[in-house]
Amino acid sequence: MTALEKIPILVEAPEAAAQSYLNTLPLLHEILHALRRLHRDGTSTALDLLAMPFGPGDEARLFEFLGNGELSAELDAMGQSSIRESRFSGVWIIEHKSSGGRRVALQIEVTRLPAILQTQPEDIGAGLDAMQEALETLKAGEPV
Amino acid sequence: MNESMDFLLWARGTAFDVAVAIFVIGVIIRLFEIVSLGRANNLAEPKGSEFGPGMKTIVTRTLPEAGVFKRQPLTVIGGYVFHFGLLISLFLFIPHIELFAATFGFSWPGLPNPIVDAAAVLGIVGLLAVLWHRLTNPVMKILTEKEDYLVWLLTFLPLLTGYLAYHRLVNPYPFILGLHILSVELLLVLFPFTKLMHTFTLFLARWYNGAMNGRRGVES
Amino acid sequence: MADPRTKTLGETLRRHGVSRRGFLKFCTATASMMALPPSMVPAVAAALDKASRPSVIWLSFQECTGCTESLTRSHSPTLESLIFDHISLDYHHTLQVASGHAAEKAREEAMHANHGNYLVVVDGSIPLGNPGYSTTAGVSNLQTLEETVAGAAAVIAVGTCAAFGGLPKAYPNPTGAVAVRDIVHDKPVINVSGCPPIPMVITGVLAHYLTFGTLPQLDQYGRPMNFYGTSIHDRCYRRPFYDKGLFADTFDDEGARKGWCLYKLGCKGPMTYNACATAKWNEGTSWPVESGHGCLGCSEPNFWDAGGFYNALSIPVGEVSRSVSYAAAAGLAVGAAAAGLNSRAKAKAKKNHGTVTVDDLEKKS
Ligand code: SF4
Numbered sequence: 001m002t003a004l005e006k007i008p009i010l011v012e013a014p015e016a017a018a019q020s021y022l023n024t025l026p027l028l029h030e031i032l033h034a035l036r037r038l039h040r041d042g043t044s045t046a047l048d049l050l051a052m053p054f055g056p057g058d059e060a061r062l063f064e065f066l067g068n069g070e071l072s073a074e075l076d077a078m079g080q081s082s083i084r085e086s087r088f089s090g091v092w093i094i095e096h097k098s099s100g101g102r103r104v105a106l107q108i109e110v111t112r113l114p115a116i117l118q119t120q121p122e123d124i125g126a127g128l129d130a131m132q133e134a135l136e137t138l139k140a141g142e143p144v
Numbered sequence: 145m146n147e148s149m150d151f152l153l154w155a156r157g158t159a160f161d162v163a164v165a166i167f168v169i170g171v172i173i174r175l176f177e178i179v180s181l182g183r184a185n186n187l188a189e190p191k192g193s194e195f196g197p198g199m200k201t202i203v204t205r206t207l208p209e210a211g212v213f214k215r216q217p218l219t220v221i222g223g224y225v226f227h228f229g230l231l232i233s234l235f236l237f238i239p240h241i242e243l244f245a246a247t248f249g250f251s252w253p254g255l256p257n258p259i260v261d262a263a264a265v266l267g268i269v270g271l272l273a274v275l276w277h278r279l280t281n282p283v284m285k286i287l288t289e290k291e292d293y294l295v296w297l298l299t300f301l302p303l304l305t306g307y308l309a310y311h312r313l314v315n316p317y318p319f320i321l322g323l324h325i326l327s328v329e330l331l332l333v334l335f336p337f338t339k340l341m342h343t344f345t346l347f348l349a350r351w352y353n354g355a356m357n358g359r360r361g362v363e364s
Numbered sequence: 365m366a367d368p369r370t371k372t373l374g375e376t377l378r379r380h381g382v383s384r385r386g387f388l389k390f391c392t393a394t395a396s397m398m399a400l401p402p403s404m405v406p407a408v409a410a411a412l413d414k415a416s417r418p419s420v421i422w423l424s425f426q427e428c429t430g431c432t433e434s435l436t437r438s439h440s441p442t443l444e445s446l447i448f449d450h451i452s453l454d455y456h457h458t459l460q461v462a463s464g465h466a467a468e469k470a471r472e473e474a475m476h477a478n479h480g481n482y483l484v485v486v487d488g489s490i491p492l493g494n495p496g497y498s499t500t501a502g503v504s505n506l507q508t509l510e511e512t513v514a515g516a517a518a519v520i521a522v523g524t525c526a527a528f529g530g531l532p533k534a535y536p537n538p539t540g541a542v543a544v545r546d547i548v549h550d551k552p553v554i555n556v557s558g559c560p561p562i563p564m565v566i567t568g569v570l571a572h573y574l575t576f577g578t579l580p581q582l583d584q585y586g587r588p589m590n591f592y593g594t595s596i597h598d599r600c601y602r603r604p605f606y607d608k609g610l611f612a613d614t615f616d617d618e619g620a621r622k623g624w625c626l627y628k629l630g631c632k633g634p635m636t637y638n639a640c641a642t643a644k645w646n647e648g649t650s651w652p653v654e655s656g657h658g659c660l661g662c663s664e665p666n667f668w669d670a671g672g673f674y675n676a677l678s679i680p681v682g683e684v685s686r687s688v689s690y691a692a693a694a695g696l697a698v699g700a701a702a703a704g705l706n707s708r709a710k711a712k713a714k715k716n717h718g719t720v721t722v723d724d725l726e727k728k729s
Binding site: 023046047048050051052053054055056058075077078079081096098102103104105107109115116120121122123126 | 382383384385386388389390392393395396397399401402403405599600601602604623641642643647648654
Binding site for chain 3: 148149150152153156157158160161164165166167168169170171172173175176177179180181182185238239240242243246247248249254255256257258312315316317318321
């Protein structure tokens with residue numbers, strides 16, 4: 001990657017990028033329906049954006065429309081991930097990157113709280129063990 | 145293992161070459177035959193001109209006639225609808241124009257696909273209507289020969305398979321595209337030997353009818 | 365250290381200090397890679413947790429190594445590499461360090477130890493014309509394939525050459541090349557076609573086997589439906605232009621700059637089934653149509669012989685204009701001859717024409 005980035009490339013502003021390919025609109029309607037379902041009976045929905053036939057600029061247009069909401073979080077597990085709520089409450093954008101910085105998943109989750117944000121039972125167990133061990137190694141009378 | 149792809153390649157290759165050869169050779173020979181044979185010498189004295197009435201009849205016989213329309217509305221409407229649907233799908237669909245461009249070296253603008261699609265549907269409906277008419281109308285039934293059904297089928301198949309292929313209603317796609325091409329090849333092969341020749345002879349025939357009547361001094 | 369083969373993927377990752385969140389993330393990415401809907405992630409997680417390490421033997425026959433290149437051209441640690449770390453690639457004569465007898469021994473050992481359970485990946489076609497056309501360690505490709513496949517669980521034919529014969533099989537097929545499926549009939553063969561296939565699709569199939577222990581659902585050409593289920597054309601972002609009848613006529617006209625449909629420039633998207641439009645290439649950067657070049661149809665059987673790459677799909681394979689003009693010439697010749705005969709007949713008729721008067725007629729009756 002790094003070696004490739006050193007090669008200067010003159011990117012002419014492609015006229016193609018300026019226009020809409022009409023591919024985001026059906027997706028937005030799908031998100032709307034999912035949000036309605038979540039509102040009505042609490043059903044969550046997840047959409048895989050990497051499986052969408054996006055043209056140049058489609059993704060940017062989608063994110064521009066969704067905007068930024070109240071909450072955003074960073075996750076550092078096997079690479080960075082960003083989890084943020086859009087300006088429409090209940091619609092979340094989740095991007096996972098590998099440790100090499102490459103995007104490996106991009107999802108829209110329509111839910112109250114994306115599952116990945118919650119602490120997993122297995123990790124709670126590990127946390128418990130770790131904390132217990134840490135406390136035991138503390139010497140008595142040592143300031144905490 | 146790769147039957148449908150092999151089939152498509154064959155339909156687009158060998159079969160197409162053979163069909164086109166038969167079509168072109170057949171049509172040219174038949175036109176030569178018709179033109180070179182001419183008509184028997186008419187020794188009677190001409191009572192009017194041939195050219196004017198001939199040209200006029202080309203126009204009048206192309207337009208619907210009120211009397212016929214009143215008696216057989218379905219024949220007229222169905223006939224027009226299917227001919228227009230067929231001609232639009234054949235000559236104004238971009239992939240078809242590309243084929244003509246590759247064959248003759250020149251092209252013309254096409255129509256957006258949804259319009260062509262609608263025309264194809266009209267063509268199919270029109271053809272079904274005229275078939276129904278042939279099967280139910282007692283007069284049409286008497287007039288209809290086996291060849292008429294053959295010619296109907298030869299015309300119907302390309303429209304039907306084209307519609308199925310365009311909407312990808314049959315899997316795999318190469319198979320239905322191959323069938324579409326094959327149905328056209330069938331049409332091309334039988335074209336010179338059936339009533340389908342009217343595509344080339346109709347104006348000739350209409351002119352001749354008008355000219356004959358003009359010569360005899362009768363209206364046509 | 366315990367035998368790595370008995371360890372599950374979940375254990376391996378946990379030993380590497382990967383948290384459950386990290387594991388879920390990995391599963392989300394894997395599900396996406398396998399083209400499974402996000403609702404399948406929990407099932408993928410449960411299965412991957414218990415997935416054991418399969419042995420893979422990679423055989424290269426009449427090929428260009430492009431398929432291996434496609435797979436190994438990842439610049440940063442990727443999901444593909446994680447999946448690959450977890451399989452045991454016991455033989456790949458281009459990649460492995462060992463060569464000669466040592467390499468062949470590794471293959472035999474893996475076959476022996478995992479009899480009935482290992483996967484065979486094949487890239488390249490098999491020449492039947494003369495076994496000498498392509499050999500490894502003096503053994504013909506056909507023999508190697510038959511031997512190796514005998515104890516395999518399944519075969520993955522990677523690339524159009526292995527799947528359909530590919531370039532070696534293109535007319536006139538000098539080596540008598542055939543596809544894996546033409547030879548292997550008693551084992552499941554998955555075709556991962558493409559020239560080369562999308563790396564994510566190769567790994568996706570491996571991941572599917574790893575995850576579920578089964579082979580994905582296949583289409584009529586033996587390709588996994590997840591990736592080859594829809595045509596390029598049906599997922600192409602330029603499709604709205606096709607439907608509106610807006611086409612690029614050359615590679616640098618207004619239509620090309622505006623990103624219109626490439627049908628007229630020979631795009632074979634309508635007859636090609638692959639995942640390029642969504643999976644994309646070069647780590648999701650772009651794909652042929654997005655870069656302005658029509659699809660060549662490389663994942664379809666016999667695509668080399670399917671007519672010019674720059675001819676519209678509706679144009680026949682052969683040279684139409686030439687056959688039309690030959691036919692027209694022949695028609696004209698025969699027509700002229702017929703016309704000649706006709707005019708002779710007519711002249712004869714004219715000569716024999718006699719005049720009949722009213723008197724003659726009255727005389728006769
Ligand atoms: S560019 Fe190719 S795949 Fe895309 S719409 Fe046009 S013909 Fe179909």
